[in-house]
Amino acid sequence: MAAEISKGYQPGTVETQWYGRWVDAGCFRGDENGVREAYSIVIPPPNVTGILHLGHVLNNTIQDILARRARMEGKDVLWLPGTDHAGIATQSKVEQKLRKEENKTRRDYGREEFLDKVWEWKEEHGGIIIEQLKRLGCSCDWSRERFTMDEDYSRWVSKVFVDLFNEGLIYRGKRMVNWCPKSLTALSDEEVVMKPQKSKLYTMRYRVAGEDDRWIEIATTRPETLMGDTGVAVNPKDARYGDLVGKTAIRPFPEAEIPIVADEHIDPEFGTGVLKVTPAHDKADFAIGLKNGLEIIDVLNPDGTLNAHAGPEFEGMDRFKARVAAAEKLEAMGQLVKVENYENKVGFSERADVPIEPRISMQWFLKYPCVEEAAAAVANDEIRFRPDRWKKTYAHWMDGIQDWCISRQLWWGHQIPVWYRKDKAEALQNRESLGASEAGADLHVGIEPPEDADEWVRDPDVLDTWFSSWLWPFATMSNSDEEPSATERKFYPTTDLVTAPEIIFFWVARMIMAGYRWRGEPPFRNVYFTGIVRDGSGRKMSKSLGNSPDPLDIIADYGADALRFAIMKTAPLGADIRFEIANEGGKEIYPQVVEGRNFANKLWNAARLRQMQDDAATTGAAAPKLDPEALSIYAIDILAKLDDTERKIAQAYEDYRFNELALLLYEFWWSQNCDWYLESAKGDLFEEGHPEGDPARKAATLATMDTVLKRFLLLLHPFMPHITEELWDNLGYRDPDGPEFLMNTPLPRDSVLAGFDPKTVAAARKKVKAVYEAVSRARNLKAEYGLGANRNVSFIIDPEGGTFTETAVFKRLCGAGEVVVQPGFQAEKGVPAALTAIGKIHLPLEGLVDVDAEKQRLEKELAKAEGELKKVNHKLANENFVTRAPDEVVAEIRERKGHWQERVGELQGMVENLGG
RNA sequence: GCGCGAAUAGCUCAGCGGUAGAGCAUCUCGUUUACACCGAGGCGGCCGGGGGUUCGAAUCCCUCUUCGCGCACCA
Numbered sequence: 001m002a003a004e005i006s007k008g009y010q011p012g013t014v015e016t017q018w019y020g021r022w023v024d025a026g027c028f029r030g031d032e033n034g035v036r037e038a039y040s041i042v043i044p045p046p047n048v049t050g051i052l053h054l055g056h057v058l059n060n061t062i063q064d065i066l067a068r069r070a071r072m073e074g075k076d077v078l079w080l081p082g083t084d085h086a087g088i089a090t091q092s093k094v095e096q097k098l099r100k101e102e103n104k105t106r107r108d109y110g111r112e113e114f115l116d117k118v119w120e121w122k123e124e125h126g127g128i129i130i131e132q133l134k135r136l137g138c139s140c141d142w143s144r145e146r147f148t149m150d151e152d153y154s155r156w157v158s159k160v161f162v163d164l165f166n167e168g169l170i171y172r173g174k175r176m177v178n179w180c181p182k183s184l185t186a187l188s189d190e191e192v193v194m195k196p197q198k199s200k201l202y203t204m205r206y207r208v209a210g211e212d213d214r215w216i217e218i219a220t221t222r223p224e225t226l227m228g229d230t231g232v233a234v235n236p237k238d239a240r241y242g243d244l245v246g247k248t249a250i251r252p253f254p255e256a257e258i259p260i261v262a263d264e265h266i267d268p269e270f271g272t273g274v275l276k277v278t279p280a281h282d283k284a285d286f287a288i289g290l291k292n293g294l295e296i297i298d299v300l301n302p303d304g305t306l307n308a309h310a311g312p313e314f315e316g317m318d319r320f321k322a323r324v325a326a327a328e329k330l331e332a333m334g335q336l337v338k339v340e341n342y343e344n345k346v347g348f349s350e351r352a353d354v355p356i357e358p359r360i361s362m363q364w365f366l367k368y369p370c371v372e373e374a375a376a377a378v379a380n381d382e383i384r385f386r387p388d389r390w391k392k393t394y395a396h397w398m399d400g401i402q403d404w405c406i407s408r409q410l411w412w413g414h415q416i417p418v419w420y421r422k423d424k425a426e427a428l429q430n431r432e433s434l435g436a437s438e439a440g441a442d443l444h445v446g447i448e449p450p451e452d453a454d455e456w457v458r459d460p461d462v463l464d465t466w467f468s469s470w471l472w473p474f475a476t477m478s479n480s481d482e483e484p485s486a487t488e489r490k491f492y493p494t495t496d497l498v499t500a501p502e503i504i505f506f507w508v509a510r511m512i513m514a515g516y517r518w519r520g521e522p523p524f525r526n527v528y529f530t531g532i533v534r535d536g537s538g539r540k541m542s543k544s545l546g547n548s549p550d551p552l553d554i555i556a557d558y559g560a561d562a563l564r565f566a567i568m569k570t571a572p573l574g575a576d577i578r579f580e581i582a583n584e585g586g587k588e589i590y591p592q593v594v595e596g597r598n599f600a601n602k603l604w605n606a607a608r609l610r611q612m613q614d615d616a617a618t619t620g621a622a623a624p625k626l627d628p629e630a631l632s633i634y635a636i637d638i639l640a641k642l643d644d645t646e647r648k649i650a651q652a653y654e655d656y657r658f659n660e661l662a663l664l665l666y667e668f669w670w671s672q673n674c675d676w677y678l679e680s681a682k683g684d685l686f687e688e689g690h691p692e693g694d695p696a697r698k699a700a701t702l703a704t705m706d707t708v709l710k711r712f713l714l715l716l717h718p719f720m721p722h723i724t725e726e727l728w729d730n731l732g733y734r735d736p737d738g739p740e741f742l743m744n745t746p747l748p749r750d751s752v753l754a755g756f757d758p759k760t761v762a763a764a765r766k767k768v769k770a771v772y773e774a775v776s777r778a779r780n781l782k783a784e785y786g787l788g789a790n791r792n793v794s795f796i797i798d799p800e801g802g803t804f805t806e807t808a809v810f811k812r813l814c815g816a817g818e819v820v821v822q823p824g825f826q827a828e829k830g831v832p833a834a835l836t837a838i839g840k841i842h843l844p845l846e847g848l849v850d851v852d853a854e855k856q857r858l859e860k861e862l863a864k865a866e867g868e869l870k871k872v873n874h875k876l877a878n879e880n881f882v883t884r885a886p887d888e889v890v891a892e893i894r895e896r897k898g899h900w901q902e903r904v905g906e907l908q909g910m911v912e913n914l915g916g
Numbered sequence: 917g918c919g920c921g922a923a924u925a926g927c928u929c930a931g932c933g934g935u936a937g938a939g940c941a942u943c944u945c946g947u948u949u950a951c952a953c954c955g956a957g958g959c960g961g962c963c964g965g966g967g968g969u970u971c972g973a974a975u976c977c978c979u980c981u982u983c984g985c986g987c988a989c990c991a
Contacts, residue, residue, distance in 0.1 A: 007950085007951075008951080008953070009951095194987095194988095220991060222991080233991095265990090266991085269990095271991065274991090275990090276991075277991095278991095282989075284990080284991075287989075387921095389920065389921075390920095396919080396986090396987070397987085400987090501986090532985090534984095569929090570928070570929065576921090576922085576985090578928060578929080579928095580927080580928060580940085582927095582940090582941095591940055592928075592939085595939060595940075598953045598954090599953090601951065602950090602951065602953080604951080604953095605951035608950045609950035609951085610950085611950090659929085660930085666938090667938080671938095674951090675955080679955090682949090779956060779957065780957070780958095782945095783957040784957085784958095786944075812948095815948075815955095815956075871935080875971085878972085881971040881972070883971080884971050884972095886934085892935095893935090896935070
């Protein structure tokens with residue numbers, strides 16, 4: 001047994017030491033050849049350049065809990081970690097750095113050299129988040145760590161592209177896409193976030209051609225695109241404008257006649273009921289233009305400035321400056337009618353945080369495979385969503401699923417595996433559409449480049465990051481050109497996926513489709529959607545808001561176990577988490593984490609109490625023997641509560657209710673064990689009342705403490721892995737012939753009450769309950785008179801049934817100087833008393849009591865009791881209740897009635913006594 | 917506009933048909949051989965408003981209000 005442990009728990013070195021030992025011993029390795037039931041999770045790969053935030057803490061703590069619990073349930077567990085190359089995010093970080101440090105752009109370096117720089121940067125900073133996950137205690141199989149741009153993984157990405165291209169699901173075409181003028185790339189619909197904006201609604205007027213002084217008023221938020229207007233549209237049912245359809249209007253600049261067309265899409269109620277149609281710069285306008293055969297004039301450059309089509313005075317001007325300039329010009333021409341403030345929603349690039357431009361451009365698109373299977377799998381619970389309300393969101397998206405724009409005009413990522421023969425490249429790339437039928441002598445689509453590579457040029461675009469992420473569950477396990485690996489055969493489909501609902505479309509839905517398409521099986525059985533971590537005022541924690549504390553700082557101050565426990569205790573199934581930040585003397589403190597730290601300390605000290613007892617008894621700690629005959633009723637009671645807790649915990653794991661798990665663990669330990677059992681056991685421990693000692697009682701107590709502590713450490717370990725492992729070691733609980741660590745010690749299969757007579761257990765529990773309740777009443781009495789500190793008060797008990805044997809424990813628990821058992825005791829006037837299941841407890845105060853105060857107190861209690869009695873009587877007077885409510889409920893109410901009747905009578909008597 | 921959440925003690929949240937709960941904060945008392953990162957006790961709730969179902973509603977249904985989040989081509 002180790003030296004005496006310190007008074008307070010110091011998590012720092014304890015945590016890192018144990019983590020190192022687990023890794024060194026290979027505890028986290030998933031055994032692909034294991035014969036036990038498989039349990040697997042693939043980590044949602046964080047961005048390789050990412051920094052741990054509280055969202056990661058939540059997410060990965062849940063995964064770690066599931067993985068550790070599964071190990072202790074005797075399963076072969078694989079938690080497969082890795083990182084994502086995160087195309088735009090990583091590339092922009094490196095570009096930013098180059099601009100800042102060298103004032104250079106990626107084009108100054110050229111593709112090859114720039115990519116070298118990114119790899120360099122990745123090698124330097126890429127490991128940070130992995131190290132942070134280790135500090136949190138995550139039991140990932142680091143020997144299997146993967147990166148989405150690993151060579152094998154990249155082959156998978158190419159293979160998938162080639163498969164889908166050959167099937168005709170991937171095609172290239174000129175389409176309206178979301179264009180990010182900052183990152184200079186196309187984005188998928190999912191990468192666009194709509195934000196409400198305070199903008200202006202400009203009403204301008206165009207002259208109707210051929211009609212003197214007839215004007216048509218048009219409302220727009222984007223006057224800067226009017227140079228690209230190629231039509232004006234009205235609703236065909238709109239009587240105001242019916243006669244205009246078929247005529248033309250004069251676009252003010254550059255001046256041109258543009259047709260007035262009719263289209264159902266126009267809402268006559270909005271603005272003036274007239275829409276300017278700019279097919280090159282608006283999705284809806286594009287559709288209207290297509291229907292009506294309007295010209296497409298693109299007036300914007302990729303970077304968001306205006307181009308030559310806008311006219312010389314606007315060329316090169318930024319789109320937002322041009323907006324003002326165009327309005328001014330209209331005004332100067334007398335064609336600006338009015339400007340109003342207006343709030344609308346504008347699509348922003350999620351990454352670059354600038355308004356996106358709808359833009360027609362040549363991109364690669366994917367028609368999703370296996371949509372029906374993927375939709376059905378979730379609908380029929382083959383893949384179970386928790387909470388299941390996300391099923392609806394998923395179904396809705398799957399139902400209206402749109403082709404996925406998968407090409408990105410970036411350099412960092414998986415370059416598209418398409419080559420064009422040099423002399424045909426330009427022609428091919430300008431084709432309006434390109435698909436499987438065009439592959440051949442001039443178009444090569446393959447995992448490997450064409451043999452005479454010099455004769456070909458490769459498509460410069462890379463694939464959307466999610467085009468690699470969606471393969472994560474299996475591409476991390478097997479190579480694309482081999483049979484499924486042993487790892488995959490053992491661990492795929494994975495068991496649980498833990499992720500944020502924000503990426504249900506980005507990732508979850510797509511993984512399901514990919515799983516069916518390339519593996520014929522769903523990638524996972526359960527999806528647990530976490531909530532979002534918010535700050536005290538409900539805002540999402542984010543770096544840009546600066547409201548997210550660094551988890552590593554919290555870990556340094558409170559310990560990883562405390563943080564884990566804190567976050568789990570406040571994480572109800574799929575609901576958001578409010579992470580409290582309080583300010584104390586200028587320092588930020590985190591009340592929830594303080595609670596976690598205090599809990600660790602409480603556990604630590606309860607273990608100390610055990611450890612401070614003699615060593616001789618501790619030698620048997622690894623296998624404590626419980627002799628039902630020798631145990632006190634309190635010991636039996638705590639064992640029964642432990643048994644209850646174990647069962648509730650098993651159920652809560654079934655239901656993925658992590659906050660309930662945390663609560664069960666906390667309540668059992670602190671309240672049931674520490675506050676009640678351990679206090680009641682101290683007499684036996686210190687051999688009180690047995691001057692000659694009672695070694696058998698003491699041994700039984702130590703065996704109980706060991707049993708409870710041992711089993712509790714096993715239960716708590718997934719939540720607080722470090723401290724539990726430390727205590728397991730300190731207390732010598734390791735079975736010399738068993739596993740080296742607590743973390744790979746299986747949970748006991750048998751109930752702790754196996755071999756106990758259920759009747760004895762029930763009797764003990766009933767008795768203990770009565771004693772504890774009586775103690776509470778007695779403490780109340782004491783506190784009423786400010787006698788908390790006075791240990792010399794005497795309680796006189798008139799016992800129920802004539803005897804009471806638990807005086808020693810009673811006395812200790814309510815801190816009394818003396819407890820006298822006196823059947824039939826008649827108290828003098830004014831002696832406070834409480835009626836309990838063990839009998840009537842009197843607290844003689846020998847004149848110390850203020851009679852008025854006592855009378856007031858009694859009257860208050862009497863009023864309360866009368867209220868209760870009234871409620872109960874009312875209930876029982878209700879015939880419907882008596883005839884229709886379940887028997888046990890009625891019986892309970894009757895019992896309650898009896899109790900309150902007695903209590904009222906008693907209190908009335910006492911008040912009367914006092915009054916005399 | 918449609919859909920989905922949430923509203924319970926001063927704060928953070930449990931409870932989701934059968935006497936309103938925890939932690940923190942606050943107040944009173946207390947260092948008794950695990951722990952002051954502690955112990956004992958108290959104060960504090962028309963369980964967002966209004967209707968309904970039921971013997972009985974914080975809990976189920978309807979409706980409204982407020983907040984949050986998705987989805988949608990309203991210029």
